[in-house]
Amino acid sequence: MTEVLAPAGIDPQKVGRWIENRFGVSEVTYSVLSIGRSNLTFTVEVDGQKRWVLRRPPLGHKGGSAHNVAREGRIMAALGPTDVPVTNVLEIVDDPEVMEVPFVFMEHCPGFPINTPEDWARIPEDRRRGTAFGMVDTLAAIHRVDVEAVGLGDLRRPGGLIERQLRRWLGQFEDITQRDIPEIREVHDVLKREMPEFSDSAIGIAHGDYKPNNMIFAPDGTINAVVDWELTAIGEVLTDLGYFIAMLTTPDELTSIWVPRPADGFPTTEELIARYEDRSGIRAENVDYYAAFAMWKLACIREGVYTRLITGQMGDLDFDPETAGAGVESLARQALAILKEEN
Template sequence: MTQSPAGFDADSIGRWIEQRFGVSDFDVEVMSVGRSNLTFTILVDGSPHWVLRRPPLGHEGGSAHNVAREGRIMAALNDSSVPVPTVLDIVDDPEVLDVPFVFMDHCPGFPINTPAEWESIPAENHRECAFGMVGALAAIHSVDVDAVGLSDLRRPGGLIDRQLRRWIGQVEKIAMRETPIIHEVHDALRGAMPDPTRSPVGIAHGDFKPNNMIFAPDGSVNAVVDWELTAIGEVLTDLGYFVAMLTVPDEYTSIWVPRTEDGFPTTDELIDHYQEASGHEVHDVGYYSAFAMWKLACIREGVYTRLATGKMGDLDLDPEEAGAGVEDLARQALELLERS
């Protein structure tokens, strides 16, 4: 095999693969790196065969075990109607690797990160592709949490309530400057928070967007990936987030998302399709979209702080530009909330 990339201990993992699967000759390619979990493709005879997912470099202790949680969620969904990669093993053995990792079958296809990837899907399939995404979301939200063995992921209180407390706490902990609009939108969201008992409760993916799905050439969804932020709670938070991502300015996200001018259905069409596919009564989508936009503003404030303190030197971003995005996103959240 060629020289292994950082984070992939070829000798130790190679011995494990040989013992577990009887394969000793393979190559490794980096699928994704960064602050999220690291993902590697393992090639056998030159073709993608398996995928290994592990925590980012330097993550230890409890946070490093989040990847095992993510793997457990995917494994629980393997026999459901939700398209997910097939998890083969979740390994937490320091003799194999110093952090836990998830080992799964390679799922063919591609995410949608760029206009070129979207345009590689035939134009006549674009609308059906979008409705397929919504169908996958409806499948996630239809899963019986108890039946698949994920009931222990439940937490007291509503998901929105927990998230509001978490994110305002994060901002207050790290902020280097006054951000009154963050607090203004937080207070408005808390004051207008829908009754959590009205919303269907189930598995909320937490980061459902086109670059967290794997698509076949015809645009059908082969798998939903990146389950790091998954929680049990009001599932309509996912729908609101998905809709919000269709309106967030490109410069405020790290990904490109198709819009209606790119052949994507309208928001109303997507909501109607979700309601039909899920059987859930949809309400307060404007609120959940506003909440998603506000959360993006909080995340952006964290990016600004780390840039300003030199803790994100690997990113070529201007701190002031990142900081300006915080207020713009928060204002959009407030406008969405007022309209809803």
């Protein structure tokens, strides 16, 4: 095997040896895949062609289910036989002789995420509205999955997802932040006080980060795969709908991503919610609350990304730390404004 350079997070000799033993390919190259800012994702190329994808925890990983790559791989593998489009997981590797942390090795999925207006423009104009509804249809498909039938019933936890995540994200925020941001605690307290009554009627797989740049699209607008399942949990599925709506209505500068709006051929929020209810059979109640919760959670996540960037735990990802850190307070304030309007 010839010497191969690789991004931080991959030992090319150890991983290359594993690939050769497993797939009989001795010459590969690695590059950072610009999807996700938490777990690290790389493409593996053979003869200049993208063949596989390798996903591992961030550098300096210390545990926690948000970065449990093996768990994420298991979820994708379980969804493979369902109507939910996911990448094909080939192997979940937990071998310190190959890598110091577990990683997921999967087939490369062709297509592109929607990160920019140029990405959206790659889809023919007469298909964009259908593509948007396809995102909602796919979300409904995720929420219709029988958790027990696909073997993920053991992921259930007592109580409601919102209750657990309020506790979890506040704890993670306080553990990782190196700044004083009192708005995070303020919004947390309002969310806890105004939490909708827990009900078993809309419980299922909640993706946790459902937005256009976590999907891989074909040129005709078809969704080839939903990616980034690291935040997935079993709980109130309307948290996903609230998050999706929040990402479509929050200013781009606060989310660090571009998303299409009605002016770009995207349906209105009302149309998307009606489509979701029709396809899922679930009544979309308290969507504003779940959107506010999503903004607060996003603020916590952004603070974690910011801290990992300034401490060098994000590998070679080309992402400005100040961009990641900016807007945390603004997201929290916007969440608070939604909660006040709701009341």
